[in-house]
Amino acid sequence: MVGESRDAMDPPKEEKLVIRKRTRATGPRVKTGCLTCKSRHLKCDERRPTCFRCERGGLNCAGYGYSLTPKSILGSSSPYSVTHIPSPLRDHEALLPKESRAIEYFHVKVAPHLAGHFHQRFWTEGVLQMSARHVAVRHALISLSTMFETDLLRHSLQDVPKEKEQYALETFNAAIRDLLTMLHDPTTVYVPLAVCIIFVCLDSMRMNSKAVVKHVEGGIMLLNMWFRHQQRRLPLQPSLTASDKTLMEEVLIPIFTWLGMMATTFGRPGLVLDPGLTQPISDGPAPAMESLEQAISVFMRDVTEVFGFSAAMAEMKFQSTVDDKIIAQHERLQGAVHNWKVDFDRMVSKKWSTWTPSSMLSIGMVNAIHLSIRYWLEGCAAPTESIWDDYKSVYEEILGLVEDVVQSTRMVPEHRVRSFHFEMGYIPPLQFVLWRCRYPQIRRKALRILRDLPRQECLFDSKQIAVLYAQVISLEEESLGIPLGETPSDDQLPPESSRIHRIDFPPLPPTSRGRPVNFLSRPNGLDGGWHVRSQYLGLKEMEFLRWFDMKSGTI
Structure with a gap:
């Protein structure tokens, strides 16, 4: 202490050393x-x-929080109740370390990426809640998280440990075993449906289209069976809670609606939900739009009918007369799509001050998809392809919207290496422009955007679609006599006789040359029958692509 001294040679006195723990004020x-x-x-x-x-x-x-709906409508026994569901992150103590790590990786990395623009509640809330209570969802989630990480490593040109791939397969198989015990319980139908969606992602990442279609088929069959069970249910039989109905109506049914449309594209026609499922299951009038996800949910009900109408018109539009009921249905659908846009614009304006930069990108993506659906519906009843030449400004607007979103997304480093996405966002509007627009400059701009977009939206791969429509452009512009390598001027459009009306993928197995594709045109006019040009789309390691002629003829 100050004021005391001691000879340096004297032995020190025995003192008790006191070590005080460092503390800090905490509230x-x-x-x-x-x-x-x-x-x-x-x-x-x-x-x-x-x-x-x-x-x-x-x-x-x-x-x-994890609540899908306001607390006021959540029952205490609901599996989506805030008080009933512990956070999966808090429950890690009961899991193995690698399980806990996979779930946390899913929460922080995978879920925000898969949520995209339109599926926030399912990936960042719903599936995590279910994983805390249902082992089938937990195993499926762990498998997807592990597979996603290995996919990221592969795209970053890093070595992928074999044990990671093995672990993803083990948990995938475990989820299948767990799922078999839950398929016949109508009060937990959302569990196998959620697992089906996770399986769709897993097999889409493997590019196993047959397995993906099987998962979608199983999910839609389960939804239809559940709906019929609900119709026959006695008053005292157990049913879904209010929050579960909201989950089914606003999240799961819209997801399976567009998954069914995707499955149709990949060789499973007629795979549709029961018409009753596209109507609100909750009692009372449909709620006003309050979020982007809710807006997409409502829009998908109209898109389902638009998709069915377009498929029916593929042959019907060539008939000499069209039934008045078909004309009335066409007008009603156009009115529904228009009214949805009015309501959507009203919601966007009302909540303008609350939108984040990410929300604004989502709104731009919704507008691009809406334009594609609106004008696809408007022109699909016309028998001639030249009708699509009237929409030049529409194509330019769609490309402007998509380009804005793509450029903003590229600013995020992680998006430049992760190619797999769950939702269908950029590719369908670009595909609409590539097929229906015959203006050379606009068409090639859409092709450049698609080629620069290393992206897979479920089974829709930007590389494959870019190659497919580059071939459509080549076939349609053959008749213009333009030297190889040169681009036609913007007023040089392919004649009606050389335009491709349909693209069919016959149910034939791939060969060593690739996958067979049929391009259908009407070179002899509307009464001259179909001319079919069949070719193989050759794919080697998703990088080297080449076309092989197979046959050509008129039917």
């Missing part, structure tokens, strides 16, 4: 904050609807 532990900041062990500023820390870091803010 009550904060249990609020967004789920993303919690999982990263960071302090959250708790700004709503998304926190500033996540927005500044370019992360997807996972929100402030």
Whole structure:
């Protein structure tokens, strides 16, 4: 102490050494904050609807709870109740370390990526909640998380440990075994449906189209069986809770609606939901749009009928007369698509101050999809392909919207290496422009965007579609006599006689040359029958692509 001295040679007196622990002032532990900041062990500023820390870091803010609906409509026994469902991140103590790591990786990395523009609630909330209670969902989620990580490593040109791939397969098989015990319980129908969706992602990443179609077929059959069971259900029999009905109506049914349309494209026609499922299952009038996901849910009901109408018109439009009922249905559908857009624009305007930059990109994507559906519906009843030449400004608007979203997405480094996406977003509008637009410059711009987009949306692969429509352009422009390698001027459109009306993928197995494709045109006019040009689309390691002529003839 100050004022005392001691000779340096004197032995020190025995003193008791006291080590005081360093302490810091703490208040009550904060249990609020967004789920993303919690999982990263960071302090959250708790700004709503998304926190500033996540927005500044370019992360997807996972929100402030797992509830799919307001607390007022959640029953205490609901598997989606905030009080009933523990956070999967808190339940990690009961799991093996690699299981816990896979679930946390899914929460932080995989779920925000798969959620995309339109499926936030399913991937960032619903499937995580279900994984906390149902082992089938948990195993499927772990398998997808592990597969997604190996896919990321592969695209980053890194070595993929064999044990990771093996673990993904093991948990995939475990999910199948777990699922078999739940298929006949109507009160937990959402569990096998969620597992089906996860399986669709897994086999889409493997490019196993047959398995994907089987998963979609199983999910739609299960939904239809459940709906028929609900119609026959006695008053005292157990049923879904209010929150489960919301999950089914606003999340799962819209997802399986467009999955069914995808399955039709890949060789499973007629795979549709029961018409009753596309109507609200909840009692009372349909709620007003309050979110982008809810808007997409409503829109998909119209798109389902548009898709069916377009398929029916593929042959009917060549008949000399069209039934008045078909004309009335066409007008009604056009009115429904128009009214949806009016309601959507009203919601966007009403909530303008709440939209984040990410939300604005989503709104642009919705507008591009809407334009594609609206004008596809408008022109699909015309027998001639030249009708599509009237929509030049529409094609330009679609490309502008898609290009804005693509450019903004490229600013996020992770999006440049991750090619797999669950939702169908960019590819369908680009495909619409590539097929229906015959203006050379616009068409080639759409092709460039698609080629520069290393993206897979479920089974729709940007590389394959770019090659397919590059061939359509080549076949249609043959008659123009343009030297090889030169681009026609913008007023040089292919004649009606050389335009491709349909593209068919016959149910034939691939050969060593590739997958057979039929291109159908009407070179002799509407009464001259179909001319079929069959070719093989050769794919080697998804990089080297070549066309082989198979046959050509008139039917």
